[in-house]
Amino acid sequence: MNDSITFLHSSDWQLGMMRRFLGPDGQARFAQARLDAIVRIGEVAKTTGAAFVVVTGDVFEHNQVERQTILRACEALKRIEVPVILLPGNHDALEPGSLWTSAQWTGHAPDHVTVLTGTEPFEVLPGVEIVGAPWRSRRPVSDPAAPGYEELAADGKTRILLAHGQLASLSGGLSDVPTINQAALEAAVAEGKVRYVGLGDRHSMIRVTDRIWYSGTQEVTAPEELEPGNVLAVTLDPANDTIAVEPIRVGAWHMVEHHAELDDEDSLTALEDWFAELPDKERTYVRLAARGSLPLPLLSRLDAMIDAQGEVFASVERWVKFWTVQPAPDAGDLDMLQLSGPARAAMEELRQALAGGDESAGAALTLMHRLARDAG
Structure with a gap:
């Protein structure tokens, strides 16, 4: 593919999240706001001409969210008119009893929504591949991003990596699970294995490099978060090997x-x-x-x-x-x-x-x- 392509990067929707400091009325409005932000992501897709949307982990707060939460999520996803690719994270890992295999999800998820359950490349558009590293357990034993790129060829294809987890440089040494090897990620980009790395898990928007980003959560969840409430509009130009990333606010809280x-x-x-x-x-x-x-x-x-x-x-x-x-x-x-x-x-x-x-x-x-x- 030689033409430029724009897509949206979001993460950590954590639908079904409860905040102890909100009363019943505030909690209900907060839960609805997280769904409303998804609808606004669909509106941003229209205005930017985005070809697809990726969500890099923790779509849901946990695998036992209420049926109502799943059904409302499906309705919000229907409002996004382009393909949506979801990556299971630590909160909604592909473990036994995962919501991704539940009747509520499989029976109501829109057809244009794809959940990445493996690490094989997925062609979202002709000439554009998505490769992901879904979490299969809440406690991985090694770098959670590595399975997504370590077997890829350095062929310069237009390929986007989706991963979820902490970078050692940002975790402060406090992570109780293995962290993502930033040097290896940067090498995968430099070698031409992937053109962009979309990360999830941090609720703050963070530019790691010009091609490695945390989008942050679509709605703020705590006062200490930095620049939450955005979706990233990413434009890749394979012919000129350029990239542009623009944060666009969708949060209201x-x-x-x-x-x-x-x-x-x-x-x-x-x-x-x-x-x-x-x-x-x-x-x-x-x-x-x-x-x-x-x-x-x-x-x-x-x-x-x-x-x-x-x-x-x-x-x-x-x-x-x-x-x-x-x-x-x-x-x-x-x-x-x-x-x-x-x-x-x-x-x-x-x-x-x-x-x-x-x-x-x-x-x-x-x-x-x-x-x-x-x-x-």
Whole structure:
């Protein structure tokens, strides 16, 4: 083949994923958003003239996803009008009981969707071959990408390798399964065995080289991910041996971290303003870190703010690991509550406990202040 060809590279759809920090409503919207992004990939295929779409692993969250998840995935895939090639990854490996052999999948998967179950080249278009390295177990014993290219001839064919796994250079030595040999991948490209390597497993979009890319997930799954929510439009020109890769956004959700210094009313107002300025609140998860100390009225105001924002955003979560806001109770603040009897005695006991270094007493005093204020 001598003409240039454009295709789309996506990965890590992980349909059926649950996020512990989202409530039932947020989780339902998040699950639908991951399907909606697939439909948008189909729209991008139209606008870019892409000839096919590849998904490099972890299409589903696991092999026991609900029947509804599989059927909805099939409906979303029907909206992509060009061939779609799916690679099983570690989450949906070709192991016994795999969903890829289930009646739900085999009975409803669109005809233009191909699941790579072996390493033999698959001719997706005349003169264009796809070769994949599907996972057969969640715990491979060797480089998970190598089976896809080690037996290929260095013949310069227009061939695209799909693989799933971590590069040693990106894993930080923390991977508990064998990593992908980056030098060997680069050699396979340099020798002409493959023209492009599409990788999956990392949820962040990463350019490894000009011909080796992680596309990242189609919808963000955690605040620490870098440039998620894209599909890659890859254009190969075999005649001139050139390549162009363009990220195109298809995701609609945002997950952000925010670190706040809270020590007075102005800092609390600044946090309120920060929340107000964020767009797409119903599709945004906020992981909030904070440190400092606040008088009880301001601490009560902070609690009320977070509760209210949690109703507006998809979720607002205190980042416990980095949440060190301490109460700074003032005698006047407590006396203004005008408590008497057992409530007054409890307040004094908590006050003494806080003075003795009991941090839980501070939280209890804050709650007492807020409840008494609201009751008044």
